[in-house]
Amino acid sequence: MxxxxxxxxxxxxxxxxxxxxxxxxxxxxxxxxxxxxxxxxxxxxxxxxxxxxxxxxxxxxxxxxxxxxxxxPFERDRCPAFDPGRYWRRAMLTATLAEALAAKVSGDREETLAGVYLAGLLHNLGLLVLVHLTPEVMDEVFTTAAADPEHGVAELTRQRLGLDHCLAGAALARAWQLPPGLAVTMARHGEPDYGGGYWRLVQLVGFAERFGTLAERNPETTGDLDLAPPAALGIEADEWRRTASRWCARIGHLCEMADAFS
Structure with a gap:
């Protein structure tokens, strides 16, 4: 209720x-x-x-x-290698950067802006589903990924379970009848060239996650990261640099805010 x-x-x-x-x-x-x-x-x-x-x-x-x-609803204690703080930091970084960029997108901004922050917060919800349902497997996945960063969590999950957190998120979205834009973002944010329904929202959140992941790992060198929003979004280069500069200056505070979730 x-x-x-x-x-x-x-x-x-x-x-x-x-x-x-x-x-x-x-x-x-x-x-x-x-x-x-x-x-x-x-x-x-x-x-x-x-x-x-x-x-x-x-x-x-x-x-x-x-x-x-x-x-x-999702149990996390049976998966010791899962870091809830890291999960929420990624969610918060993705949500805030996606929202900051949404106002710069060309085209249908109303559709893009609607729900972008929530989509950023929940884009990886499928990860919690897998941690809840297969804690032992996911514990091995997180441990392996930490020891060998060349193999990401999504790749290792697909190898072990035959699906990744995006597919798990899509199944959850269908079961819970979540709004379509949110459901598509959860399912497709890992596809940089996605061009179906709600593509602006999906590409914004996907890019924000990729840049946010790099920025969290390398907070001292964010200004040198060679990564820009997809050209299809129509975000001017100067606008991107200004937005990225302001956002990067607040990464520490954003991560602190995310810690209140875990």
């Missing part, structure tokens, strides 16, 4: 507060995010109401709450 109400586009801020107050774990995480360095201001958030109304805003609170609710 909580999730069904949160996705209602007519939901007002007072009702959102009522819903969140029913879930103390979500309320605590949102308050921690509002008090993080990323949202630092002269007056820290005093309580949940202050965090929602003054600091975070309705749209961000809804997206964060939905992502926390959708990820909550």
């Amino acid at each position: 909580l999730l069904a109400e949160l996705v209602d586009p007519e939901l007002d801020v007072n009702r959102v507060l009522e819903l969140i107050e029913r879930s103390p774990p979500i309320a605590a995480r949102l308050l921690g995010i509002a008090r993080s360095a990323f949202f630092a201001g002269p007056i820290p958030a005093r309580d949940l109401s202050d965090a929602v109304i003054r600091v975070l805003g309705l749209r961000l609170v809804r997206d964060l709450s939905i992502s926390l609710l959708l990820s909550a």
Whole structure:
């Protein structure tokens, strides 16, 4: 019921507060995010109401709450090599960069902007599905990937299970009847040349994940990373450099904010 109400586009801020107050774990995480360095201001958030109304805003609170609710059912403790902090850092870096770039995309910006932050937060939700269903296999996958970075988690997962987190995410999206743009992004964000429905959203999130992964690994050299948004998105080179520079300067604070999720 909580999730069904949160996705209602007519939901007002007072009702959102009522819903969140029913879930103390979500309320605590949102308050921690509002008090993080990323949202630092002269007056820290005093309580949940202050965090929602003054600091975070309705749209961000809804997206964060939905992502926390959708990820909550999955057990992670049986997979010791899974790092929830890393998972949420990647999610937060992807969501914030994709959203920053969405306003620069040429063409149908309304479609692109709708749900881009939430799509970024949830693009790898299929990974939690695999950790929950096959913890022993995924523990080996994460351990192997850490020892040999040449073989990524997706490749190793396909070798062991015959599918990767994108396919697992697509199956989950169908089962839970998630919005189509979100479902397609979860399934296709690993395809840089994807050109089907919601292609702008998919390419934005996929690029943001790739750049965010490199930036997290090499925070001191992000200005030298030879990676630019797909040409089809129509983002001007100068706009990309300015956006990337501003975003890279906040990576540390974004990672700190993501830690409130884990």
